[in-house]
Amino acid sequence: LLRPPVPRPLAGKRVLITAGPTHEPIDPVRYIANRSSGKQGFAIAAAAQAAGAEVILVSGPVDLDDPDGVTVKHVESARQMLEHVQASLPVDIAIFAAAVADWRVANEGEQKLKKTSAGMPPLQLVENPDILATISKLIGKRPPLVIGFAAETEHLIDNAKSKLQRKGCDWIVANDVSPATGVMGGDRNTVHLISRKNGEIAVDSWPVMTKEQVATELIAHVVKSVADKSL
Numbered sequence: 001l002l003r004p005p006v007p008r009p010l011a012g013k014r015v016l017i018t019a020g021p022t023h024e025p026i027d028p029v030r031y032i033a034n035r036s037s038g039k040q041g042f043a044i045a046a047a048a049q050a051a052g053a054e055v056i057l058v059s060g061p062v063d064l065d066d067p068d069g070v071t072v073k074h075v076e077s078a079r080q081m082l083e084h085v086q087a088s089l090p091v092d093i094a095i096f097a098a099a100v101a102d103w104r105v106a107n108e109g110e111q112k113l114k115k116t117s118a119g120m121p122p123l124q125l126v127e128n129p130d131i132l133a134t135i136s137k138l139i140g141k142r143p144p145l146v147i148g149f150a151a152e153t154e155h156l157i158d159n160a161k162s163k164l165q166r167k168g169c170d171w172i173v174a175n176d177v178s179p180a181t182g183v184m185g186g187d188r189n190t191v192h193l194i195s196r197k198n199g200e201i202a203v204d205s206w207p208v209m210t211k212e213q214v215a216t217e218l219i220a221h222v223v224k225s226v227a228d229k230s231l
């Protein structure tokens with residue numbers, strides 16, 4: 001007996017995804033990081049692959065297995081992540097789920113910093129490049145669909161709407177990461193999909209779901225958009 005054909009609605013599409021935290025070195029043995037597990041980005045990569053896409057996942061340091069059938073590039077810092085993202089273009093869809101460190105240490109120590117009688121060594125921070133904004137504002141190689149995330153602990157929808165405008169992406173997946181939700185590092189996510197519809201900003205609030213369910217739902221929206229706009 002023949003099996004029914006597996007639907008592969010994203011066949012022929014290249015999808016780029018960032019995931020995980022970044023590590024910003026202080027010296028050869030220390031770094032600045034955050035609580036991102038990478039689970040949401042990895043789940044999106046698996047869902048896009050299951051939908052038939054060619055998937056490139058650029059991930060910061062995580063404790064997760066590479067998803068089957070996905071090309072994974074492992075990086076440490078925000079600047080390395082940007083470099084690999086740029087090298088992966090052109091793509092049809094770019095989804096920026098990484099919790100990129102906003103700052104890196106400007107005066108990174110070449111050797112391990114030592115305790116001295118002079119007290120604590122001052123760390124000078126400089127802002128990292130904004131990968132999502134950089135790619136959203138590209139001329140020529142801008143992917144036709146650019147999706148960002150907004151992790152907020154307060155004023156979720158308002159902050160996410162202004163991020164959509166400021167960064168120039170097409171959609172924002174807004175998620176509440178206040179400590180009580182247990183989202184950072186946890187298995188569930190409460191998200192709102194913020195997009196532009198006829199010049200207005202539309203907010204679509206989803207029920208609490210597992211990160212796999214959020215990934216499946218997000219990819220379903222991508223599939224619909226690809227079909228509607230024939231991306």
Ligand code: CTP
Pocket residue numbers: 018078096097098099100101102128129130131132133147148149150151152163
């Ligand atoms: N992002 C990025 N590069 C950065 C910072 C953020 O690509 N240097 C992306 C994230 O992957 C996410 C989106 O931008 O898709 C929003 O990240 P977020 O940290 O919520 O926004 P910021 O602009 O960094 O603002 P803030 O942290 O001050 O809220």
Ligand code: CA
Pocket residue numbers: 100101102
């Ligand atoms: Ca940030």
